[in-house]
Amino acid sequence: MEKKSFLSLCAGLASIAVAHRMLAEAGRADEFTKWPKAMLADGAGKPINARRLETREALVFAYPYVSTPCFLINLGAPADPVEVSDKSGVSYHWPGGAGPARSVVAYSAICGHLLSYPSKRRSVISYSSGPNNFSGHGHVVACCAHHSAYDASRGAVILSGPAPQPLATIILQYEPATEALYATGVLGRALFDDFFVAYKKELVETYGPGQSKRMVEGRTVATPLSQYSDNVVSASLC
């Protein structure tokens, strides 16, 4: 899907989320890509209740492709918007937390360093609410492959380690009436193209030929990481 000018997008589509408005206000359209909206669901297919989200571990959901994993994280405290910039000069306005307490955030779970991601077999990238070994920070997504740590409460900016860029943000929309959460797009560099090249063989094996690049349609199931992956390397460890 091509990148769209966020401003023109906002002008045309009334249904776009609050978070999007905040982006438009920031006036930086280039780093946002709108993807088909998907409701975050539990294992039974019901909407995930934003009020009752786990705070100790991340949930994994696929978005915007069936094969690209993301983390859904309840920080347990409101997250304010911040300006995010990476070493290559990319910068954008991160809209802060979504949900009733503005505490829910979502990020691509593909590490900005060398693309480690949570698979069924193993996940060396995870979220820790408590401080992790290297960065000393809490609310951290850390990838123990080479010790990159990202601040989940501030747009996944890099806290420590070799990653050259933050994790891409998944823009969430909260519907107060139903308390449901929706993923609506991706902010920042998502690395999907690199991901598809790096894992081509693995993705064909897991999803079948031509299947891994299917878009998520309508809803996407969010599963606690500890259930999603057989071996989780805790973010607190590295």
Add this chain to the structure above:
Amino acid sequence: MDNIQPTQSRRSFLRKCALVAGGSAAVSMSRLGSTAPAQAAAVIGGKGLAKLPKAKGPRLVIVGAGTSGLTIARHAKRAHPRFDVVVVDKQYMYCSCFTSNLWYDNLINLEFRADYSFLDAARNHNFIYFSATATGLDRSAHKLYTNMGEIPYDFLVVAPGIDYDYARIGVKEPEVEYALRTSYPGGFTMPTEHVAIRDKIHSFEGGVFVQTVPAGNYRCLPAPYERACMIASWFKQKGIKGKVLVLDANPEITIKAKGFHAAFDELYKDIIEYKPSVEIKAVDPDKRLIKTEFTSYTFDDASIYPGVRAATLIEQMGLLDPESLQKEARIDPYYYNVPGDEHVYVTGDARPMPYSKSANTANSEGAYVAKVLAARAQGKKIPWESPETLCYSMVNGSPTQAIAVDAHYAYDKKTRSFQFANVKLFEQRDHAMAEAYLEWAKGLYRDMFA
């Protein structure tokens, strides 16, 4: 500590530290400012120009498609797309040295280490892969010589890794050296050694298996100890009545000592015997005998890791630091270029800096050197960045458990030496670390090939 010889200081560095902060190493700074005269080609091979497509931008030629060379190829092209990158390697197939110890214990299969093609790397990272052996260099003419012809360059990176130095264990006769290379290989250079060592371990029926550990800044400090653990783990699982005798030239395990000692004592008490300060003076391959000044050890089978030196190509190209005990190149320790020549660089395990000769070091250093090259091609400067040595060691094969160390380096002006900085040790073996280890390696393969 003025004008310290890198090799001497490296030794003291290793002796002192066993990777504790405060261990220090130096590289001579006073000689670096001098401009070295361009040297004529030491060895010339091939006739005329190599048959290559015409360069579309500044040509960056990289010798060595190992951890260092492939990392630089990818990142240089990304940082400066105008670079026309040519990677030259003499190997026909890639098979990583790192993780080879895990293969001995069947924790990974051969595909894990070898299922990567130079052609895929070239296609994915937009460079030319040129299968050839580099034989010489003419720095004044900006020409690399290979057995397949000459390659003119704008920038040249020489990343050929290491070779063995058998003289360091008292072996001077080629007959003995080749008997050892063939029958008791060190397993730290060519993949063909790894196949031979695995065969030894898997067909071992009992007795003493010796693993030696050299002195100096040898390739991958923890790897010989890790290998001892993997061999012992195999013996344990298969019920083989064997002993692994670790003969270490150093007075103590050089890195992650606590974690390795714990594994030796708690997991392999009756299998691993560790002997420090064993300075090998001679080896008799026929009698299967290792001699020191005072004693000798017999073995049934062995992997004898002799001393390490930079790949002979460094010497052939006239890039050698004559004062270097490990025959490493003389380069600027911050920017990696040959002093006085910003067109020629030496990286990876052939570097003279006392960094750990490990894959993570070569990879993180490679990402930085790529930026240096991109900056210089555009007339810019960038600040120095330390490499990072993140090194896992598998100490248990069943269940898999690993330990790790993570360190950076900093130059201390007072002592005029590089020191470890931000050292973190993970010496409590655990399974999560073993999982991280496998993913660590896969990440590196992705950086090099995908």
